[in-house]
Amino acid sequence: MTGSLIQVAYLAASVLFILGLKGMSSPETARRGMLQAALGMFLAIVGTLFHQDIISYEWIIVGIVIGSAIGAAMAIFMPMTAMPERIALSHSFGGLAAALVGVSEYYRHAAELGAFKTGAIGFEVVLGALTFTGSLMAFGKLQGMITGVPVTYRFQNVSNISLLAITLGIVVYLIFVPSHQMLFYLMLGLGFLLGILLVLPIGGADMPVVISLLNSYAGLAASATGFVLSNNILIISGALDGSSGFLLSIMMSKAMNRSFRNVLFGAFGAVTEEALSETRSVAGAINEGTIEDAATVLWNAQTTVIVPGYGMAVSQAQHALRELVDLLDSANATVKYAIHPVAGRMPGHMNVLLAEANVPYDQIYDLDDINGEFSRTDAVLVVGANDVVNPAAKTNPASPIYGMPVLNVEEARTVIVLKRSMKPGFAGIENELFVQPNTMMVFGDAKKTITRLVEELKK
Amino acid sequence: MPDELLFGLYIFVLAAFVGYQVIYRVPPLLHTPLMSGTNAISGISLVGSLVAAGAHYNTVSTALGFIAVTCATINVVGGFMITDRMLKMFKKRDGNPS
Numbered sequence A: 001m002t003g004s005l006i007q008v009a010y011l012a013a014s015v016l017f018i019l020g021l022k023g024m025s026s027p028e029t030a031r032r033g034m035l036q037a038a039l040g041m042f043l044a045i046v047g048t049l050f051h052q053d054i055i056s057y058e059w060i061i062v063g064i065v066i067g068s069a070i071g072a073a074m075a076i077f078m079p080m081t082a083m084p085e086r087i088a089l090s091h092s093f094g095g096l097a098a099a100l101v102g103v104s105e106y107y108r109h110a111a112e113l114g115a116f117k118t119g120a121i122g123f124e125v126v127l128g129a130l131t132f133t134g135s136l137m138a139f140g141k142l143q144g145m146i147t148g149v150p151v152t153y154r155f156q157n158v159s160n161i162s163l164l165a166i167t168l169g170i171v172v173y174l175i176f177v178p179s180h181q182m183l184f185y186l187m188l189g190l191g192f193l194l195g196i197l198l199v200l201p202i203g204g205a206d207m208p209v210v211i212s213l214l215n216s217y218a219g220l221a222a223s224a225t226g227f228v229l230s231n232n233i234l235i236i237s238g239a240l241d242g243s244s245g246f247l248l249s250i251m252m253s254k255a256m257n258r259s260f261r262n263v264l265f266g267a268f269g270a271v272t273e274e275a276l277s278e279t280r281s282v283a284g285a286i287n288e289g290t291i292e293d294a295a296t297v298l299w300n301a302q303t304t305v306i307v308p309g310y311g312m313a314v315s316q317a318q319h320a321l322r323e324l325v326d327l328l329d330s331a332n333a334t335v336k337y338a339i340h341p342v343a344g345r346m347p348g349h350m351n352v353l354l355a356e357a358n359v360p361y362d363q364i365y366d367l368d369d370i371n372g373e374f375s376r377t378d379a380v381l382v383v384g385a386n387d388v389v390n391p392a393a394k395t396n397p398a399s400p401i402y403g404m405p406v407l408n409v410e411e412a413r414t415v416i417v418l419k420r421s422m423k424p425g426f427a428g429i430e431n432e433l434f435v436q437p438n439t440m441m442v443f444g445d446a447k448k449t450i451t452r453l454v455e456e457l458k459k
Numbered sequence B: 001m002p003d004e005l006l007f008g009l010y011i012f013v014l015a016a017f018v019g020y021q022v023i024y025r026v027p028p029l030l031h032t033p034l035m036s037g038t039n040a041i042s043g044i045s046l047v048g049s050l051v052a053a054g055a056h057y058n059t060v061s062t063a064l065g066f067i068a069v070t071c072a073t074i075n076v077v078g079g080f081m082i083t084d085r086m087l088k089m090f091k092k093r094d095g096n097p098s
Helices: A002-023 A030-049 A058-077 A080-112 A115-143 A156-176 A181-199 A204-229 A232-255 A260-265 A273-280 A291-300 A310-315 A318-330 A349-356 A367-376 A446-458 B003-024 B028-054 B059-089
Strands: A303-308 A334-339 A364-366 A379-383 A414-419 A439-443
Touching: A002 A030, A002 A232, A002 B003, A002 B028, A030 B028, A030 B059, A058 B028, A058 B059, A080 A115, A080 A181, A080 A204, A080 A349, A080 B028, A080 B059, A115 A156, A115 A181, A115 A204, A156 A181, A204 A232, A204 B003, A204 B028, A232 A260, A232 B003, A232 B028, A291 A318, A291 A379, A291 A414, A291 A439, A291 A446, A303 A318, A303 A349, A303 A367, A310 A318, A310 A349, A310 A446, A318 A334, A318 A349, A318 A446, A334 A349, A334 A367, A349 B028, A349 B059, A364 A367, A364 B028, A414 A446, B028 B059
Parallel strands: A303 A334, A303 A379, A334 A364, A379 A414, A414 A439
Antiparallel strands: none
């Protein structure tokens, strides 16, 4: 009886999860959607508490209380700028939880497990372990605790792929010989190691793809848990999460015109000497402007497009930027924000920061919607973006980012680029945009520069 | 192939298909909340951890289950709360929260 009640709760939860995700198709319904999903989660958890195997609740209660306290504290106190880090951390928790449940199941049944269950546990444990350490690595890179520059060494790809093959080999071997405990724990260890090694060569600019991919792995690990425990809600939610992460990583890769394989094994950002000397040749006269020059251009522009990038997040310039745009708005200029899909360190990163600064979302445009408008734009203000506005992606076949869809900012009458220094961006690629005659470079911290621009415009 | 595996695959494939269709319609504007929202949903592995933590199969299982419950709860509670906090910020030009 309780068994079927639990199943009814799970069914309701599955429906609510799907409805919740459907709500995400518009910012108007998104909040309600997530409330539905949360209700679904509540039903599923309460239903599970009636599971016949559960005989005492003390550890459950302690775990839930500690987890809720940490989770709530993170949700309330984490600044929006730390969102990529938080997402990476939560992927690692999800991966760890899945791996531990798998180990616990194996420890409990070890030899008497059938081929199918052992296989499922194998996938669960490897995916979970890999997600755990991989996400921690991503977290470290985002925090700057680990260098964001790709770490490469000789035979890196060969050794990584061999290690992956060995791990999968053990998973398959365990399907036939489930009782081989030593191999099981070796597999767990290899899973942890793989997570570290696979993220090590990936550069900061590729973080949006990696985070999406880890999102997908975390989902697949949860799904594998569902196969192990014969639990449908786990399979369904894991599949939803897995396909979401997968779809996002495809979109991100497309936005960089790169294949999955290239992101995972290409060690982007470790530009070869040859490519560097190739691109160095674009260096020319830089047109450096003062705050006053930039203010004059912005003040006289009828149409302005703002292009934010990771630099805006680093200097937390979004609030100052919004103030600047409000000033221009009140002078009857048309101001739009243009956001490249891979601007920042995770999908949608810039949108969240702008939303935090109260920028209305109907003022924000995607790459495809705005790219035709630049030729009719008076002024473009690039705030800490680099590779996503590099015309070399269209003109220079030797460039590592050749073929990547970029914002056609150089078509505007004047381009103002706010940048810390002339140092090349994360990918180590020189940007032709900076030496174009219609480009004005304003050096300095983005937030300080924009604040001074606002003061200048108020005069 | 055991029936259980087939049945599970059935559900997995259909759910992944539905997920793909539904998520395809999510605008880039909401990609971050989507990610943190699906992450909260995948905290459903809590359901598996609960049984491991409360069943007293053996000490190791209970300990692992307890850690897993804590981790998964962080994701569920933190994930839904921060997603809501983010979505609250998305407003239209007239200033009304969505």
